[in-house]
Amino acid sequence: MLRRTPHVLQALLQVIDPALAHATEGGDTFSPFDVVGHLIDGEETDWIPRAMLIRARDTAPFTPYDRFRHRERNRGRTLDSLLDEFARLRATNLELLHAWHLSEAELDLRGEHPTLGAVTLRQLLATWVAHDLGHIAQVARVMAKHYAKDVGPWREFLPVLKDRER
Amino acid sequence: MLRRTPHVLQALLQVIDPALAHATEGGDTFSPFDVVGHLIDGEETDWIPRAMLIRARDTAPFTPYDRFRHRERNRGRTLDSLLDEFARLRATNLELLHAWHLSEAELDLRGEHPTLGAVTLRQLLATWVAHDLGHIAQVARVMAKHYAKDVGPWREFLPVLKDRER
Numbered sequence: 001m002l003r004r005t006p007h008v009l010q011a012l013l014q015v016i017d018p019a020l021a022h023a024t025e026g027g028d029t030f031s032p033f034d035v036v037g038h039l040i041d042g043e044e045t046d047w048i049p050r051a052m053l054i055r056a057r058d059t060a061p062f063t064p065y066d067r068f069r070h071r072e073r074n075r076g077r078t079l080d081s082l083l084d085e086f087a088r089l090r091a092t093n094l095e096l097l098h099a100w101h102l103s104e105a106e107l108d109l110r111g112e113h114p115t116l117g118a119v120t121l122r123q124l125l126a127t128w129v130a131h132d133l134g135h136i137a138q139v140a141r142v143m144a145k146h147y148a149k150d151v152g153p154w155r156e157f158l159p160v161l162k163d164r165e166r
Numbered sequence: 167m168l169r170r171t172p173h174v175l176q177a178l179l180q181v182i183d184p185a186l187a188h189a190t191e192g193g194d195t196f197s198p199f200d201v202v203g204h205l206i207d208g209e210e211t212d213w214i215p216r217a218m219l220i221r222a223r224d225t226a227p228f229t230p231y232d233r234f235r236h237r238e239r240n241r242g243r244t245l246d247s248l249l250d251e252f253a254r255l256r257a258t259n260l261e262l263l264h265a266w267h268l269s270e271a272e273l274d275l276r277g278e279h280p281t282l283g284a285v286t287l288r289q290l291l292a293t294w295v296a297h298d299l300g301h302i303a304q305v306a307r308v309m310a311k312h313y314a315k316d317v318g319p320w321r322e323f324l325p326v327l328k329d330r331e332r
Contacts, residue, residue: 011173126316133310134326144299150292160300
């Protein structure tokens, strides 16, 4: 699954209209551009660094995920350049993950999440996958809502337009 | 956008585990396999046939979209074969759509939706796009939920796992 995400996002987002790239669901919700930036943060600061701590039997609490680091980091960037960067970072991280040849016993090793407490490496990897999929769903939902007015009376047959209404 | 959907779904779904291909959100909700079947129904019976009626200035009500036609139609099929079929049907339909060279005036032509009443060709095309995106979001959400137990305590940080709870 983790290999698929860059391809899914490229198929959805490469060379899209900037209005769509920066569309949000209001407030400080994420645009597709923000989501790709957030996923880059995950590659650089979260999943693999946390897995490294666990493998090293280091029980220091993980550094909390900074959900808004990307806003400063990616100012002035294009979405296409972020998509390329995400794909490169993900590929490198998956090479590393494979090279570890994780055993069942290692997958059961525990780390310390700053708010959730003890978590296993196995749970971390499953969360990486579910987190990707949640953000793919978010990107598609935000893009669908961009067409909310254009669909006219069909709105009532498109439940995605009402998901996560604020 | 309409060109992107087959690529997005292939990136998400080609050669996935059948358990994931047939996972649902319970009841008669759609699995990824069902979604691709439903999109094929749209290509064969809905979007282009309705657009043809409108272009022909035919004000007979559209045939209602049969939301469960695909269940009989695709019995015994593999998800990969449905993905290929969807991509072929979509490509053919988009060739036709382009060949029409729709004018602004034609986009404002109206048809009669069996329950929604008067709708324009422009709204039909926007709905085709938003419908695709809604179902992409659904596939990603259903797949994320497949990992709901595996994520352990991270569940509370993954709102996608609670979306459309029944």
